[in-house]
Amino acid sequence: MVNFKLVTPETADTIAQPILTKLQEKFGRLPNFFGALGIDGVSLTSFLALQETLNAQTKFTAREQELLALAVANVNGCHYCVSAHTFTAKRMAGLTEDECTKAQKGEGNDPREKMLMTLAINIVKNHGKLEEDLLEEAKLLGFTESDIVQITLLTALNSFTNWLNNIVDPEIDFPKVSLI
Template structure:
């Protein structure tokens, strides 16, 4: 396997340094994912930009965004992102039963949130080739057509991080270690 450098602010390309400095300010450290992405300023900027759009320009609340992210993380087998997003959800006070369902790939008790989880799963597994019934199930749960398209934004966001972690074999940060997750532990 090719070794990818875990860049520091000092070792990163000049065009990646501002992005890593921002990560340091936001998180108090440079997450290893960002340190890996710093090898490609375009990737790091794309990841940060789409993440910001997903967080600030969609009508989804924090729990709904995390449902989309975690569903993709689990289906893509991204151990790094499962641990990191579990920590993020805990800091956002997402209910523990929702977090556990997302980590295990089991139904969420709240029917509306479960409809979103199932829809995000179908978008991932079917690569966007949805049937009318898939969309109707989401709409019947109380979401709108905007949500259908915003799930695609969240899916694209996670492809960037999940695939980077697979290619670079990103080591888990100490900050996320308590929420370590293994792909073979998922129930589906």
């Protein structure tokens, strides 16, 4: 296995250095994911810009975003992201441990939340090719075409972080949660 060396504010390229310093100050430490993403300053900058825009303008709540992130991380087999998103889902979006576990399987009690996860899981598994019946069901639950486009973007952004963590394999620096 190839071992990637995570970067720090001191070892990163000139693009990533100031960003990683700010992230380290914000979190009180530098989460290993950012040490992995910071290997390339352009990727770090681009990811954070897209994430910032989404956070400021998304149609979806923090809870919905975390449900989607947990479902996608589990499908993509990302142990790091399942652990990190379980931590943030409970602390920042108010999800319970049981809701986090169910989200990994795309399950939930709320039909709209379940559809959100089902769409995301199907986007990953089917490379974006969604069945017409599924799209019709989503529209009946109130999802617009715009919502589906944004769900696709959220799924892609989460898949990117999953794939990066699967490649770099940083040590999990959150309480570990098993993949399902």
